[in-house]
Amino acid sequence: MQNNTFSRLFVGQNIIALQRVDSTNNFLRKELSKSKPIPEGTVIMAEDQFAGRGQHNNTWTSEPGKNLTFSFVLYPVFLPASQQFLLNIAVSIAINDALTQIIGSACKIKWPNDVFYQDSKIGGVLIENTVAGNHLKSSIVGIGINVNQVEFADSIQNITSLKNITGNSFNIRDLMTGILEAIDHRYSELKEARNENHYGLYTGNLYRFNELHKFVIKGAVQNGRITGIDETGHLVLDIDGNQYHFGLKEIRYIL
Missing domain, CATH: 3.30.930.10 (Bira Bifunctional Protein; Domain 2)
Known part of the structure; x- marks a missing residue:
C-alpha cells in the first residue's frame, strides 16, 4: 500500500x-x-x-x-x-x-x-x-x-x-x-x-440525445428520442409525441 x-x-x-x-x-x-x-x-x-x-x-x-x-x-x-x-x-x-x-x-x-x-x-x-x-x-x-x-x-x-x-x-x-x-x-x-x-x-453530452433510436421498453422494442432527464434522474423519452419517464431497470438501449 x-x-x-x-x-x-x-x-x-x-x-x-x-x-x-x-x-x-x-x-x-x-x-x-x-x-x-x-x-x-x-x-x-x-x-x-x-x-x-x-x-x-x-x-x-x-x-x-x-x-x-x-x-x-x-x-x-x-x-x-x-x-x-x-x-x-x-x-x-x-x-x-x-x-x-x-x-x-x-x-x-x-x-x-x-x-x-x-x-x-x-x-x-x-x-x-x-x-x-x-x-x-x-x-x-x-x-x-x-x-x-x-x-x-x-x-x-x-x-x-x-x-x-x-x-x-x-x-x-x-x-x-x-x-x-x-x-x-x-x-x-x-x-x-x-x-x-x-x-x-x-x-x-448525452449519448444519442435527441436522436431517434430503438429501445427495449417492458420487453418490447420501441422507437424513441431522448429529450433529457427529470429532477430524479429518470430518462425522458419522446415516443410518438408523448413524454415518458424511465428508471434504470425499465429501459434498455439497443446498440
Whole structure:
C-alpha cells in the first residue's frame, strides 16, 4: 500500500494505491465502517481490481496495470436525498470534461453514467450513497476507464479503450490526476450552488440525445428520442409525441 498526496486538489489530496483488491468500492466501504474517520476526497486506486462492479451488479473486468480503476469518498451532506442525482451529473460531466480533451466531442455520457465513444463503452461510474434522515451522509464514487488495454473478451461487445481510439499509450497516474481535477471543480460548483449549467452540460453530452433510436421498453422494442432527464434522474423519452419517464431497470438501449 502506497500513499501519495496532490496538495492542489480537494478530491484526491490523499491517494492510497493498492496492488490488488476485489473492488475499490468494497475496500472503501469497509474502511468507512471502521471507527477512524476517512478524510473527504480520499482515493483508493488499484493496479489490479479483480471483481469490480457496475450498475445492476454487473462485473467490471480489467487487465492488471492497463486501466484506471479507483474510488473516492465524499460527504455531500448539503444534498437532499431527493436530489442525489445531482452528484451523478457533476461526476459524469467532470469525466466528460477530462476525456473530451483526449478523444474529442465523440466522447459521450450514456445515461445514467457510462462513458461512451461513438457506440462503444470506454468506462463507467458506480455511486453508492448512504442517507441519514433526508440528506446524503456519504457517497462512494467508483470509476473505471479502459486506458491501455487493447484486447477484450469476445463475450464483451461494444467496448473500447483510449489506446484503441487514439493509438497512444497513457500514463495511468497522469490521467487520474486530470480526472480528479475535473471532479474537484464540478463538485465544488455543486457544493457552492454554482451548478446552474450542469443540467445543460449533462443533457447536451448525452449519448444519442435527441436522436431517434430503438429501445427495449417492458420487453418490447420501441422507437424513441431522448429529450433529457427529470429532477430524479429518470430518462425522458419522446415516443410518438408523448413524454415518458424511465428508471434504470425499465429501459434498455439497443446498440
